[in-house]
Every structure is written in C-alpha cells, then in structure tokens.
Amino acid sequence: MGCSKNKTIISRFLDGTLNKGEEKFIQEHMKTCPECRVFYKEVKTLMTRIEIPAEVPTPSYLYARIRNKIETFERQPALIRWLKPVLVPALVGLTFLLAGIGSTLFFRSLADRSGAQTQRSGTDLNLQVFNDAPQSSLAQAYAQITGDRK
Amino acid sequence: MLDNYEGTDDRELISRVAQKDEKAFRQIFERYQNRVFNLAYRYTGSYPDAEEITQDVFLKVYKNAVSFRYQSAFSTWLYRITINTAVNYKRKRRIAAESLDQVNEPGSKREEPAAASAQNPEEIYKRKKRQEIIQAALDSLPPNQRAAFVLAKYEGMTYDEISKVLTVSVAAVESLIYRARQGLIVKLRPLVDRGELCRKF
Numbered sequence: 001m002g003c004s005k006n007k008t009i010i011s012r013f014l015d016g017t018l019n020k021g022e023e024k025f026i027q028e029h030m031k032t033c034p035e036c037r038v039f040y041k042e043v044k045t046l047m048t049r050i051e052i053p054a055e056v057p058t059p060s061y062l063y064a065r066i067r068n069k070i071e072t073f074e075r076q077p078a079l080i081r082w083l084k085p086v087l088v089p090a091l092v093g094l095t096f097l098l099a100g101i102g103s104t105l106f107f108r109s110l111a112d113r114s115g116a117q118t119q120r121s122g123t124d125l126n127l128q129v130f131n132d133a134p135q136s137s138l139a140q141a142y143a144q145i146t147g148d149r150k
Numbered sequence: 151m152l153d154n155y156e157g158t159d160d161r162e163l164i165s166r167v168a169q170k171d172e173k174a175f176r177q178i179f180e181r182y183q184n185r186v187f188n189l190a191y192r193y194t195g196s197y198p199d200a201e202e203i204t205q206d207v208f209l210k211v212y213k214n215a216v217s218f219r220y221q222s223a224f225s226t227w228l229y230r231i232t233i234n235t236a237v238n239y240k241r242k243r244r245i246a247a248e249s250l251d252q253v254n255e256p257g258s259k260r261e262e263p264a265a266a267s268a269q270n271p272e273e274i275y276k277r278k279k280r281q282e283i284i285q286a287a288l289d290s291l292p293p294n295q296r297a298a299f300v301l302a303k304y305e306g307m308t309y310d311e312i313s314k315v316l317t318v319s320v321a322a323v324e325s326l327i328y329r330a331r332q333g334l335i336v337k338l339r340p341l342v343d344r345g346e347l348c349r350k351f
Contacts, residue, residue: 007328007332008324008325008328011324011327011328011331012324015302015309015327017308017309042335042339043331043335045342046331046334046335046338046342047303049280049284049338049342050284050303050334051277051280051281052192052303052304053191053192053281053304055184055188056187056188056191056197056200057184058183058184058187058204059201062183062187062201062204062205063176063179063183065205066179066205066208066209066212069205069209070209070212073209073212073213
C-alpha cells in the first residue's frame with residue numbers, strides 16, 4: 001500500500017517507458033524495498049506466462065452478414081431511423097413525467113379526503129355527544145340549529 | 151481486391167462510405183476486419199462473441215461515417231468503437247445470464263479454427279487450458295482495466311495510442327495497466343504457485 005506509486009513506476013519500467021533517470025531511481029529503490037522487489041518479480045513472471053493469443057482467421061461469411069444488417073437498416077423509413085435514437089430516451093422521460101404527475105394528484109386527493117373526513121368525524125362526534133344526552137339543553141339547541149327532530 | 155480503392159487512404163475511403171459508396175465500405179472492411187475481429191476475440195475470449203461484435207462495429211462505421219470528424223486517425227476511431235461495443239456486449243450478456251440464473255458459460259464457444267502454429271494435440275490442449283485460465287482472470291477485471299491491458303499486451307499499443315482509443319490521459323492508462331496487473335497477480339498467483347500456469351508442463 002505504501003509503495004503503490006513506485007509500483008506504478010515498476011509497471012512502466014517493465015514496459016520500457018521510463019527515462020534513464022527514472023530507471024536508475026526505481027532500480028535503486030528496489031534494492032531497499034522488499035515489497036517492490038516481490039511485485040517486480042511477480043509482474044515479470046506473470047508477463048512471461050501470458051501468451052498473446054494466436055491470431056484467428058475471420059469467418060468468410062462475415063461481410064455477407066454485415067451487408068444484411070445494413071440493408072435492414074436502409075429499409076427502415078428515414079423518419080424511424082432518425083427517431084429511434086431519440087425515441088427510447090423520450091419514452092423514458094415521458095414515463096417519469098406521468099408517474100410524477102400521477103403521484104402528485106394521488107397524494108393531493110388523499111390529503112383532500114382526509115381533511116373532509118376530519119370535518120365529518122368532528123360533526124359526527126358532536127352529534128354522538130348530543131345524542132347521548134338528547135334531553136340536555138345543548139342537545140336541544142343543536143337540534144334546533146341543524147333542524148334535527150328526534 | 152478492388153482495384154480502384156486499394157491504395158486509397160482511410161480518410162478518403164470513409165468520406166466515400168459517408169456517401170454510401172459500397173465499394174469504399176468493402177475496402178474498409180477488407181483492410182480492418184482481421185484487426186477488429188481479433189481485438190474483439192482477445193477481449194472476450196469467445197469466437198462467436200467476436201463475430202457478433204465485429205458485425206456491430208462495421209454496421210456502426212457505416213451508420214456513423216457521416217459524423218466522423220477526422221479529429222483522430224480512422225484506426226483510433228475504429229478501435230474505440232470496437233472496445234466500446236465489446237464492453238457493452240459483455241455487459242448485456244452478463245445481465246442476461248444473471249437474470250436467467252445461468253452459470254457463466256465460457257463464452258458459449260462453438261468450435262474455433264485451430265491456430266496455425268499448433269504443434270501437436272497435447273500442446274494445443276495445454277495452450278487452450280492456459281488461455282482459458284488467463285481469460286477467466288481477465289474477465290474478472292473491470293472493463294476499462296481489461297481494455298487497457300488487452301490493447302497494451304495483446305495489441306502492442308503504446309500508452310499514448312491507448313490513451314487516444316480510450317479517451318483518457320496517459321497517466322490514467324499507466325494506472326489502469328498497473329491495476330490490471332495487480333488484479334491478475336491476485337487471481338493467478340495461486341495457480342502459478344501450483345504450477346498450473348507453466349508454459350511447459
């Protein structure tokens with residue numbers, strides 16, 4: 001961990017991209033740093049173990065397949081070809097917009113309903129209170145106000 | 151192959167491809183098919199994947215020739231498309247495999263043509279096994295580290311060339327290659343210690 005910068009230099013040293021001064025520095029450093037010496041040896045070993053995969057021949061039918069794809073592309077109406085790259089991002093944006101509007105309306109209607117319920121339950125409570133004691137003067141007064149004859 | 155475009159430089163060819171000149175496109179393909187295909191193959195370790203990626207790369211060249219601005223060499227642009235296409239292709243395959251709960255099969259290999267330098271069946275088998283081990287270790291690297299390593303080690307590109315392909319600074323390339331090597335050492339050290347990665351068994 002402490003020598004991570006020097007290990008980057010070792011990596012470049014193995015690729016032969018250091019100047020003379022940098023090469024001298026890192027060689028001197030490795031004489032005194034066991035961690036960097038181990039890293040150097042491991043990378044060197046690794047590089048000799050990893051062979052470049054042999055070049056493989058390209059399949060002979062490849063060009064024909066590419067031409068087929070080009071012809072399919074060319075057959076699309078120009079408008080669709082133009083729209084396709086913008087269509088998906090536009091649809092995604094529209095979906096988010098509709099979801100945002102929908103959820104705003106939903107929560108607003110929830111808020112409205114709970115407000116009305118609070119009012120109604122308050123009235124019901126009042127009624128309940130007064131019904132419990134229908135003979136009381138307050139109940140009578142309320143009945144007169146609301147026109148509720150029992 | 152096509153007499154009239156064989157000696158034509160890439161800039162001229164790509165400007166003709168932008169005008170839907172099929173012969174110019176064929177020339178570009180003939181010139182670069184091996185490099186693109188082998189880069190895709192070395193990145194993915196899979197012959198069928200390299201086929202798909204190569205087709206997509208040249209289709210993108212055809213579609214986007216009109217927007218190529220000559221700010222870099224054509225080959226740099228082509229390599230960039232190849233790496234980006236290979237990275238995206240691997241990512242989609244991994245997502246598809248994870249969603250279907252598939253074990254990551256080693257590149258859905260069909261039979262690949264044998265390398266020209268094969269000596270005997272045992273040597274071919276051993277080399278193939280080594281390559282599979284190394285490919286699995288490469289597959290474990292993040293895409294940008296893998297790309298930098300493949301371009302440096304397998305394609306022999308300089309740090310400067312790699313920085314243009316990956317559109318990062320040279321210092322970033324140094325860091326990517328260093329981290330790729332660190333990652334590979336961690337993955338392959340146990341195998342090297344057990345002698346499973348010897349060049350000669």
